[in-house]
Structures are given as C-alpha cells and as structure tokens.
Amino acid sequence: MTDLNVNGTVHRVEAEPDKPLLWVLREDLGLTGSKFGCGVGQCLACTVHLDGEPAAACLTPLAAVAGRRVTTIEGLPAAASHPVQRAWVEMNVVQCGYCQSGQILAAVALLAAHREPADADIDRAMRGNLCRCGTYQRIRGAVRRAAALARGEV
Numbered sequence: 351m352t353d354l355n356v357n358g359t360v361h362r363v364e365a366e367p368d369k370p371l372l373w374v375l376r377e378d379l380g381l382t383g384s385k386f387g388c389g390v391g392q393c394l395a396c397t398v399h400l401d402g403e404p405a406a407a408c409l410t411p412l413a414a415v416a417g418r419r420v421t422t423i424e425g426l427p428a429a430a431s432h433p434v435q436r437a438w439v440e441m442n443v444v445q446c447g448y449c450q451s452g453q454i455l456a457a458v459a460l461l462a463a464h465r466e467p468a469d470a471d472i473d474r475a476m477r478g479n480l481c482r483c484g485t486y487q488r489i490r491g492a493v494r495r496a497a498a499l500a501r502g503e504v
Contacts, residue, residue, distance in 0.1 A: 357425035397452035
C-alpha cells in the first residue's frame with residue numbers, strides 16, 4: 351500500500367511499486383486527464399507535476415512519488431479560471447486536444463517560475479511536449495497571454 355497525494359487528496363493505492371504513475375492515476379484513481387501517448391517519455395502527453403515540477407507520468411514509478419505532491423490536469427480549477435486555462439480558451443489553442451493536459455501543465459510550471467518568460471524560456475519549457483496538430487504558435491501565444499493574465503494585465 352502506498353499513500354499518494356494527488357491534487358491535495360491522499361489516496362491509499364494498492365499497486366506494485368514499479369507501476370507507472372500514469373497507470374495508477376488512470377486505472378486506480380480514475381483520473382484520465384493525463385494521456386498515454388508513447389509510453390517512453392518522448393511526447394509528454396502524460397505530464398503531471400511532482401512537487402510543482404513537470405514530470406512524465408509514464409516513466410515515473412509509483413515508488414518514486416511516495417511522500418510527494420502530484421498534480422494532474424484535474425487539479426487545476428474546474429471553472430477554467432487559472433490564467434493558463436483562460437489563455438488557452440482565448441487563443442483557441444486546442445485542435446484535437448490530446449496533448450493539451452501535458453501542454454497546459456508544462457505552461458503552468460513555467461509561469462510559476464517565470465512571470466515574464468521570453469520566447470526562449472517558453473520554447474525550453476515546452477520542448478518535448480509534442481502536438482500532432484502543430485498548434486505550436488498558438489501554444490506560444492497562449493503562454494505569453496497567460497503570463498499577462500497572471501500579472502493582472504487585461
């Protein structure tokens with residue numbers, strides 16, 4: 351048994367310690383917002399936060415998250431009031447949407463560390479988050495917009 355803090359709630363999980371966090375989230379906890387894309391950490395559709403830092407849930411074993419805070423896309427406000435969520439809607443980022451939970455969580459972590467990220471910061475933070483639809487320009491624009499919203503700019 352492992353106690354797992356996900357989105358501020360502690361869950362007691364009965365799973366093998368080497369079971370990937372992605373499958374614990376999806377199968378054991380019913381949190382399906384983190385997507386399975388490649389299973390080898392190359393697409394980052396499965397991105398979650400571990401203690402506020404982005405991590406590939408498909409590569410992270412359950413044993414590695416004991417005692418840590420896990421945040422999934424479901425841990426953001428349901429009313430889509432987070433600046434990143436608001437910017438994603440305003441900028442019409444989503445096309446198919448499959449990669450978006452990973453993209454959004456990467457952007458949230460970036461903006462938590464940098465109030466005014468330069469394009470190079472955005473590119474570095476979002477590198478590895480693959481979008482099959484190619485909405486990278488809208489994603490970059492939405493990250494800029496989210497930063498402005500977080501600073502209180504209209």
